[in-house]
Amino acid sequence: MSDHNHHADHAGTEVAPAQTKRIWQVFIILSAVTTVEFIIAFTIKSGYFKTSLFVGLTIVKAFYIVGEFMHLKHEVKGLIWAILLPTLFVCWLLLAMMLEGGSIFNLR
Amino acid sequence: MATTVTTESTELFDKKTWMGGVEPMNASYGKLMMWFFLISDTFTFSALLVTYGLIRFSFPAYDPAIHGAFQFSNLYWPIPEQVYNSVPFLHGVDAPLIFVGIMTFILIFSSVTMVLAVEAGHRMDRPTVEKYMLWTILGGFAFLGCQAWEWSHFIHGTEQGMSIKELVGGEWVSRTVFGANLTENQYGPPAFADLFFFITGFHGTHVFSGVLLNVLIFYRTATGLYQRRGHYEMVEKVGLYWHFVDLVWVFVFTFFYLV
Numbered sequence: 315m316s317d318h319n320h321h322a323d324h325a326g327t328e329v330a331p332a333q334t335k336r337i338w339q340v341f342i343i344l345s346a347v348t349t350v351e352f353i354i355a356f357t358i359k360s361g362y363f364k365t366s367l368f369v370g371l372t373i374v375k376a377f378y379i380v381g382e383f384m385h386l387k388h389e390v391k392g393l394i395w396a397i398l399l400p401t402l403f404v405c406w407l408l409l410a411m412m413l414e415g416g417s418i419f420n421l422r
Numbered sequence: 423m424a425t426t427v428t429t430e431s432t433e434l435f436d437k438k439t440w441m442g443g444v445e446p447m448n449a450s451y452g453k454l455m456m457w458f459f460l461i462s463d464t465f466t467f468s469a470l471l472v473t474y475g476l477i478r479f480s481f482p483a484y485d486p487a488i489h490g491a492f493q494f495s496n497l498y499w500p501i502p503e504q505v506y507n508s509v510p511f512l513h514g515v516d517a518p519l520i521f522v523g524i525m526t527f528i529l530i531f532s533s534v535t536m537v538l539a540v541e542a543g544h545r546m547d548r549p550t551v552e553k554y555m556l557w558t559i560l561g562g563f564a565f566l567g568c569q570a571w572e573w574s575h576f577i578h579g580t581e582q583g584m585s586i587k588e589l590v591g592g593e594w595v596s597r598t599v600f601g602a603n604l605t606e607n608q609y610g611p612p613a614f615a616d617l618f619f620f621i622t623g624f625h626g627t628h629v630f631s632g633v634l635l636n637v638l639i640f641y642r643t644a645t646g647l648y649q650r651r652g653h654y655e656m657v658e659k660v661g662l663y664w665h666f667v668d669l670v671w672v673f674v675f676t677f678f679y680l681v
Contacts, residue, residue: 329547334538341534348526355503355519355680365681372676376669383537383665393447393457400461404468411472415479422480 340382347371456659460666463628467670470621471677477613494584500610502679510571522679525568526671529629532561533668536636540661543654548643551657555640558664562633569626576618577601584608618678625674628667635660 351371358364381387386394440451447454482498489495492504503518510521539554579601587594599608607615639660648654 329550330545332541332545332547332550334541337534337537337541341530344530345527348523348530351676351680352519352523368676368680372672375672379533379665379669379672383533383668384662390448393449393454396447397457397461401464404465404472408468408472408475412475412479415476418476418480419482 336382340378343378344375347375450655452655452659453662456662460662463666467624467673470617470624471673474617474621474677477617481611481613494609496584496586496611498610500614502681505576505609506572506679508575519679521568521572522675525565525572526675528561528565528568529668529671532558532565533665535561536661536664540654540658543648543657546649546654548646548649551643551648551654552640555636555643555657559633559636559640562629562636565629566626566633569622569629573619573622576615577603579608621674621678625667625670628670632660632664632667635663 351368354364354367354371358367380397386397439445449457478499484492484498484501486492489498492501494500494504506522507516507518508521509515509517509524535554535557539551539558542550542554579599583598583600585596585598587596589595599606601608602615602618604612604616604619606612609615639657642648642656643654648656
């Protein structure tokens with residue numbers, strides 16, 4: 315099929331070769347990060363260090379899923395910011411409410 | 423961008439421009455609306471996760487120095503490893519988080535097959551789109567099946583259960599609680615099971631509707647609709663939704679099962 319590639323435009327039934335290298339790369343990264351999370355879950359004592367490791371690795375995974383699989387990394391800057399800015403405010407709300415929960419615990 | 427603004431009416435209605443004759447943010451109408459839907463869906467899921475964060479931190483954490491060896495108790499928040507430690511067909515085997523890990527890999531893998539289908543769609547490669555859509559649908563059903571087992575195990579509980587003491591008519595009565603429902607559960611405070619049902623249930627509903635959309639896309643690919651239309655953008659749009667569902671699971675996995 316490869317020797318017919320230059321006819322692809324007018325042949326109709328011929329298709330270009332697949333470009334899947336990057337997709338499999340991202341898959342390997344995601345699997346590796348998940349495996350690391352598993353190892354951390356059973357080796358490191360629970361505390362702030364462990365929690366921040368988990369949050370950091372989750373953000374790494376989210377970056378690859380949104381950036382590569384959802385293709386946001388290759389969109390225009392305006393779209394990237396339209397998605398990213400509201401999400402940052404949500405992260406602030408999450409943090410604020412967790413601190414609020416700690417304060418409720420102290421008052422009980 | 424300037425080239426898309428033209429006075430010739432024949433040029434106005436090519437596939438890329440909107441009715442106004444321009445293409446905001448360099449994205450098609452459908453794709454941009456899908457992004458805005460996803461950001462609004464993010465708010466809904468965040469509301470659930472924010473609630474979880476608030477309630478979780480207003481309860482005491484398990485501390486071996488105070489509470490001794492771990493056992494289910496409604497005095498403190500349970501450790502996820504102790505709750506989610508069962509795998510189908512391996513009754514009585516302690517396998518913490520293994521099943522959830524399998525579910526995570528199933529969802530990541532179905533996300534990869536989805537992106538492979540989108541990539542094949544760019545090349546107008548119909549048989550490959552069909553193949554990968556089928557794999558994605560299979561992954562979705564596998565995940566839903568896993569979740570059904572997970573829920574049913576969570577609801578029925580373990581053989582030991584949890585014994586609680588409660589004041590009934592001025593007397594302390596001992597009683598054993600098995601499994602979980604919305605008012606009480608054997609794992610910890612009632613809010614623990616409530617949040618489990620709401621968060622994983624809302625995510626599961628999203629997976630279910632994602633599978634339905636994927637089946638529809640597969641059907642329309644197989645009947646050649648997108649080939650005749652000249653592009654596979656619907657695969658891309660539903661792909662965005664499917665990746666979003668995977669993304670939400672990544673967060674649920676971290677905040678509900680790991681931390």
